[in-house]
Amino acid sequence: MNIIDELGELAIGARMRRLYDVFSRDVMKIYNDHNLDFEAKYFTLFYLVSKRNGIGIMDAAEELSLTHPAIIHLAKDLERKGYIESVKSPLDSRKRLLMLSRKGKAALPAFKEVWNKIDKLNKKLMRAQNNNLLKALEEIENLLDEKSYYKRYQNL
Helix, strand or coil, X not given: CCHHHHHHHHHHHHHHHHHHHHHHHHHHHHHXXXXXXXXXXXXXXXXXXXXXXXXXXXXXXHHHCCCHHHHHHHHHHHHHCCCEEEEECCCCCCCEEEEECHHHHHHHHHHHHHHHHHHHHHHHHHHCCCCCHXXXXXXXXXXXXXXXXXXXXXXX
């Protein structure tokens, strides 16, 4: 047992980060095996862009529950990798829309193949648990939506 395990609830953020790191490291190996220059952190934005025919930064931030600066950072990374592009909105020239680039469209079938296998693997992992991690995360997210962590701390 290490110190993070010993700390239990006090280190919940560290435990979640550790689990994220385990998944991210192996998912990156999977993408590399498929010759996809991609990291797990890009998944939700890239997937969202692939499902929309152009989406604004603010809309993406809202839909993914991320900050505007976080979306900009991820979008710039994905643009540098050539998977998405930012284009002017035909309705409002001040607004930029994120869209799949040619490279992104060409790579999409390979991504979908990887995602389908990852989805199957994750479902197997969830079924093998005594407790349902997704349900537990949903429950805590709902509790924090009702009252923020900070406000709960202030009320102790």
